[in-house]
Amino acid sequence: MKITIQIVLENTEQTHDREDPVVEEIFSFERTENSDILAPESLGLTLDEAKTLLAGVQKKLVTEQVGVHLSKKSNCPQCHKAYVQKGRHKISFSTLFGKLKVDSPRFYTCECQREIEMPLNKTKKMPSFSPLAGLLKEHSAPEFTYLQTKWAALMSYGLTSQILKEVLPLDKPISTSVLSKKVKQVALRADSELGEEKPIFIEGCQAEWEALPPPAPPLTVGGDGGYVRGREGKDRRFGNFEVIVGKSIPAPGQGPNKRFGYVNCYDAKPKRRLFDLLKSQGMQFNQQVIFLSDGGDTVRDLQLYLNPQGEHILDWFHITGAFSICKRTTQPA
Ligand SMILES: [Zn+2]
Known part of the structure; x- marks a missing residue:
């Protein structure tokens, strides 16, 4: 038996010109059944197959979501003209199901904003901005950071790295220094959310x-x-x-x-x-x-x-x- 898993992408917001729906193959695998007896180790998905499947779905999903976001942010909201592109680069983004590199264009602010942005300078190029860089500042999905810091708080950094690599579709193990840095960042953020210290917390009568x-x-x-x-x-x-x-x-x-x-x-x-x-x-x-x-x-x-x-x-x-x-x-x- 051959099993093929496809993803169906349907653009319900009509942000693309393409014809919908788009059907793409994610992953296929086979089960040979040369006897009447089911083998427990090949009944259902194996861990490796599940990891490949999740990584494939994640890649397609992230690419599609980024594409939809950029198509919405590529035109000036005031005059509706397309922004002039300054350049493009790749942003690394780590998720639970793989580290992805997404295409991130950089645009010049629209000329219709010159009177507001640079009223005294008619020749200098307008400032540029990236619709994605500001959104993906931490380069990591919050849920992935949560899992890393939770497990690193419960066991050693070395074991955390090994277990995450074993159960998630990661290309390489997360280094213990990265885990230590993440734990410190999350601890500092949690501490910054603490209210003020007081000698007495009882209030009211x-x-x-x-x-x-x-x-x-x-x-x-x-x-x-x-x-x-x-x-x-x-x-x-x-x-x-x-x-x-x-x-x-x-x-x-x-x-x-x-x-x-x-x-x-x-x-x-x-x-x-x-x-x-x-x-x-x-x-x-x-x-x-x-x-x-x-x-x-x-x-x-x-x-x-x-x-x-x-x-x-x-x-x-x-x-x-x-x-x-x-x-x-x-x-x-
Ligand atoms: Zn404009």
């Missing part, structure tokens, strides 16, 4: 809190700090820095647990980070929140003034741990 809808069952938030040996350049005796990590656990059936973590001497917005996390779990100011800690200053400061119904409980595991160490060290030899 008792009457306002009582008027809120009935709250969900209590949230339980635990946190703890640990010291990591630090170094600066070649100075191995630089000291330590404290890492604080924790988890916010809703009641059963009220949504997933969420985790947080930061470096105490580095993060300028730890309270905002935890407050936003609790809000993302639907925390209301009339809802009970149980904060567990070992009583250490840094963890307790983080948990204070986030919710008026907050209840702060000492984590007995730490106290008993500290007590047993204390007992061992004070016992006579």
Whole structure:
């Protein structure tokens, strides 16, 4: 049996002069059936076939979408004349299903805009622009960046690179330095979207809190700090820095647990980070929140003034741990 997969392109907006629909072959493959028994390894698509199919569809789709966009942006919206082309180059664009090079023309701004753009200069060439370059500034589809950074946050950069190459139709593995750069870019962007840090996040008064809808069952938030040996350049005796990590656990059936973590001497917005996390779990100011800690200053400061119904409980595991160490060290030899 021979299987041929075609794509049908239909121009519903009438932006091309061509006759529709256009039917193009994407991929074909064969299944030899020389026995009555189906082989599990050839039943349905294999991973390689699926990758080839996706890469083929992606290439056609991106080329078509870019073509439609450029056909809409090649004429001046004021006088409707075609723009004069200055040149063209290729833009690389990485998607989940392959890295593509798309044709990107550059046009001169229309002469009808000279009075606005350059009223004092009648001979100088008008400024140029590219209808695609501004749109594809990051050269990567957001979903592809999402997958790279999500997996790189869950495992090593090396493993992320290997797994992405194995499951996606990529020409070559993504380098670990590219992954590291992507993670940093996304982290900086996520941080830039954080609101301002405040010492107190509780707002409103008792009457306002009582008027809120009935709250969900209590949230339980635990946190703890640990010291990591630090170094600066070649100075191995630089000291330590404290890492604080924790988890916010809703009641059963009220949504997933969420985790947080930061470096105490580095993060300028730890309270905002935890407050936003609790809000993302639907925390209301009339809802009970149980904060567990070992009583250490840094963890307790983080948990204070986030919710008026907050209840702060000492984590007995730490106290008993500290007590047993204390007992061992004070016992006579
Ligand atoms: Zn014009």
